[in-house]
Amino acid sequence: MMNPRQLACVFITSSLMPMGAVAEDLECRWFIPVTGQTVPVRCDDADSKALPSLHVERALLGLTLASLTPGLKDSYGIEGTINGVVVTQVDANSQAADRGIARGNVILKSNEVVVSTPEDVARSVESATKEGQKIIMLLLSNAEGKTESVALPLG
Secondary structure, eight states: OOOHHHHHHHHHHHTTOOTTOOGGGOOEEEEETTTTEEEEEOTTOOOGGGSOOOOOEEEETTEEEEEOOHHHHHHHTOOTTOOSEEEEEEOTTSHHHHTTOOTTOEEEEETTEEOOSHHHHHHHHHHHHHTTOSEEEEEEEOTTOOEEEEEEEOO
């Protein structure tokens, strides 16, 4: 019997299979409803541990943000005890760059609220905007754990 993942892969690939193609040549995609993105996965891989290390990024305030996964901690050399949302890119022409925010910084809090996903930061920005605030306060950590507060203009 196939597991649900294999069933999804069969369904997706069967409608796309060109004549003469073999199953090994095809890739399946998982749809992530929260982000609207699809992620390629192997159809014949029944071991969930073999799934690719996923991180979904979101652009906001001149920053590209991602949830801090063990893989991203390794990539940026971030101390193991730090948790939050990692900055993966900074627009060079943004207020964030002017304020010294850099790749590898971790947002620990947004307007005094602990964050763990880019969506948490987006909700904080949306809430601050609706309340008529002109800035948002971010508590940032560098890779070694040194923290600083940064005020970013909204809008």
